[in-house]
Amino acid sequence: MKSLCITGSIQSTLDQFAAALIAAGSTVAVPALRNEKISIAQWHEKALATQTGSPSAPVQLGRTWDQLAVDIFYANHNQPVWLWAEEKSHRFLQYWSEFDKNTHFVLMHTSPQAALIAALNEGKDNLLALEAALENWCQLTQAMLSFHISQPARSVFVDSVAATKDPALHIKALDKKWLLSFQDSLPKRTQQTDEQHLDLYLINNLVQRHKYAMELHNEVQARQLVQTTQIKTPIFDQVIADHIKTKRENFKVHTANTQLEARLQIKQKELQIALTEQKKNLSKLNDLSPQIKQLETQSEKRYQDLIKEHSSETSKNQKLLASAVLENELLLGQLHHTQETLALNITEKNALEKTTEALQSRIKRILEDNPGYWELETLKVEQVASKEKNKEKTLQWNISNVYLGEKKVPELAFQTRTSNGVTEILLQRPMGSVEAWPLALLEHEELLCAPNQGSAYQGNNETISKLGSSDWSGLLILVKKLISYLQNTKTLVLPVDFDKNALVIGLYNLEKTLANWPKILRYDDLQLSESAQNDEYRYIGIRFNNLSLGQFTTSEFNYKIATVDESTATFGQHPRIEFPESSQHAFKNWFIESDDERGARLELRFSQPTAMDTNIWNQLPEQDQILVASLISNLPIQLKRLQHKNPNVKIAWKKWHTLSSDVKTILSKNTSTARAK
Incomplete structure (x- = not known):
């Protein structure tokens, strides 16, 4: 990618x-x-407005302008050669040369004569204004010359008149110097109108009195990419010929003005006739005056009647208002009584909460002193036939009103069997311990928790990996409680000839396997918090309930997957993941990357097919990177569950599923490349 700055x-x-x-x-x-x-x-316009110093002083820009410049260059980075033409760029030559080493500069030189002719065309027709214009030209030209001397390889001077008259010649010279790979078919030469000899004659005389301007002009001409001839000073005969031509044109204008005045006199006569007609109409209007006065009298009488009606209505309204005030006072008294009752109830509630906290503290100490105690109402264990041949003995457990941690489960039913030294648990419906039944097993009546060799989503492991946060916690507590209950409760009656020790050892091995389970994103539920599927900015908002990742847990978490595409572009060309300010508690180093009408947010942007904002990614600590990567990795599963829960919402789910996979692939490619380095 190469860019051209033309100034x-x-x-x-x-x-x-x-x-x-x-x-x-x-x-x-x-x-x-x-x-x-x-x-x-x-x-350029907004950045220049921030500069308060001398026009010749170096520009001083903050980080905001650097970020905006990065965005502009990023939007054009796919173009082999792109350009901008901006007069104000001459103040930013040094800035752009340091900002991007692939930017080259085309400095279009204007002769002092051409600059003064342009000033005349702008209405600067006195000597003082022309002197000021010449001084400005000297400052600008000197600034561009100094820059060219410091950057001879990345900048060139071209004559503005010659370049616009024969662009092909100059474009070939630029292509040869910077290898820009322009097309073979180049623009043709154009014919330009010569300046008036009188103007040029007078301006040349003015310029000749400023030796510095001519010396500066000659030095720039000597450094031009394509050498051109200087403007010839017109001879006196040419000036006289131009003056006569101007006289003739002025005579034609005078003749046209005379004809226009004649037509204007005709229009004035027509206007006089129209005024006469208007006077006649006014006379007729005066004849209607008696009728108008009669109408005014009737209107006044009607107005007085309306005032009487208004006074009567006002009296009625005042009585209603007095009644409303009285009723309001009664309601206010009742409200004060209700507030007093509420304050008393709050006091009693606070006392009950303190009592409850004290009781909970006592119960916790009792449970710590009695690890074998499991709070439940009834427990029944019996041996049942296994559904598969050559399987170990299977126990059916039915427990009522049992506590798993702080949660009370009215009915808990499951089976246990030990295979290859590890106990398997088969959870059964109905069961209050499962908050979110995995989407793929909605039609099943049982969940098998039986770890096997392989990845976290291979074979039976997939069921365990897809358990929600509360279900995962409940499974861990259930295994621990079974071990403690089997070891410390003497009243538990197991079937005859059942190997209790083998069951305990199998549960220990299961507990160890679950303790070493990979860190996986889990949640009890998720909702479609908001969405927009129109215009250039489209998004899906996702809200989690009880999100967890390893030891990290949060009761609520929000984020968005979005894409910004032009109306003519394909969907999903510029996806991004957005984390609003409400989600910052989940991050170790959340920071404001964007702040606009959509609020402050941390935003991680991607671009098809493989680009992402690695600068933002690298600012995140490893803990936050793991959270973001886990959310993106789990995103396809999240969208499937949202689609299942919102069948009537008009969202192009297929496109969003594809986009989620693309974002996951882009993140994987960029982060794996960074790790390889």
Whole structure:
């Protein structure tokens, strides 16, 4: 990717030469794809407005302008050669040269004569204004010359008149110097109108009195990429010929003005006739005055009647208002009584809470002193026939009103059997211990928790990996309670000839296996919090209940998957993952990456097919990277559950499923590359 900065003193010549370069194959700079589009021209205008020093002083820009510049360059990074033509860029030459080493500079030189002619065309027709214009030209030209001397390999001078007259010659020279690979078919030469000899004659006399301007002009001409001839000073005969021509044109204008005055006199006569007709109409209106006065009298009488009716209604309304005030006072008294009762209830509630906390503390100490105690109402264990041949003995457990941690389960039914030294647990419906039955097993009546060799989602392991946060915690507590209950309760009656020790050892091995289970994103439930499927910005908002990842847990967590695409672009070209301010408690180093009408947020952006904002990613600590990677890795499963729960919501789910897989692949490629380095 190469970029061209075209700058000079006259914007119209910059635009003409830029148009020729675009016709030769380069691309004009497109705006940045941030929250609102910002073009390179807007960047220069707003950045220049922040500078309060001398026009010749170096510009001082903050990090905000660097980020906006990065966004503009990123929006154009797929173009082999792109450009911008901006007169204000001459103040930022040093900034752009340091910002991007692949940016080259086309400095379009305007002769002092051409600059003064442009000033005349702008209405600067006195000597003081022309002197000021010449001084500005000297400052700008000197600044561009100094930059060119410091950056001879990355900048060139071209004559603005010659470049717009014969663009093909100059484009070939640029292609040869910087290997820009322009097209073979280049723009043709154009014919330009010569300046008036009188203007040029007078301006040349003015310029000749400023030796520095001519010396500066000659030095720049000597450094031009394509050498051109200087403007010839017109002879006195040419000036006289131009003056006569101007006289003739003025005579034609005078004749036209005379004809216009004649037509104006005719219009004035027509206007006089119209005024006479208006006077006649006013006379007729005066004849209608008696009728108008009669109407005024009737209107006044009607007005007085309306005032009487209004007074009567006002009296009624005042009585109603007095009644409402009295009723309001009664309600206010009742409200005060209710507030007093509520305050008393709150006091009693606080006392009950303190008593409850004390009782909970006592119960906790009792449970710690009696690890074998398991709070339950009834427990029944019996041996049942196994559904599979050559399997170990199977126990059926039925427990009522049992506590798993702080949660009370009215009915808990499951089977246990030991195979290869590890106990398997088969959870059965109905059961209050499972908050979120895995989506793939919604039609099943049993959940088998039987770890096997392989990855966390291979074979039986998939069921365990898809358990929600509460279910996972409940499974761990259940295994621990079974071990403790079997070892410490003497009243438990097991079937004859049943190997209790083998069951305990199998449960120990199961507990060890679960303790070493990979760190997996879990949640009890998720909802579609919000969505927008129109315009250029589209998103799906996801809200989790009881989210956990390893030791980290949070009762609620929100984030969005979104994409920003132009109306003509394919869906999902610029996806992003957004974490609002409400989610910062889940991060070790949440920070504001974007802040606009959608609120402050941490935003991780991607771009098809393989790009992502690694700068933001690298600012996250490892703990936060694991959380984000886990959310993205689990995103396809989340969207499937949302689709199942929201069948009537109009969302192009197939596109979003594809986008979630693309984001997962892009993250994997970029993070695996970083680890390899």
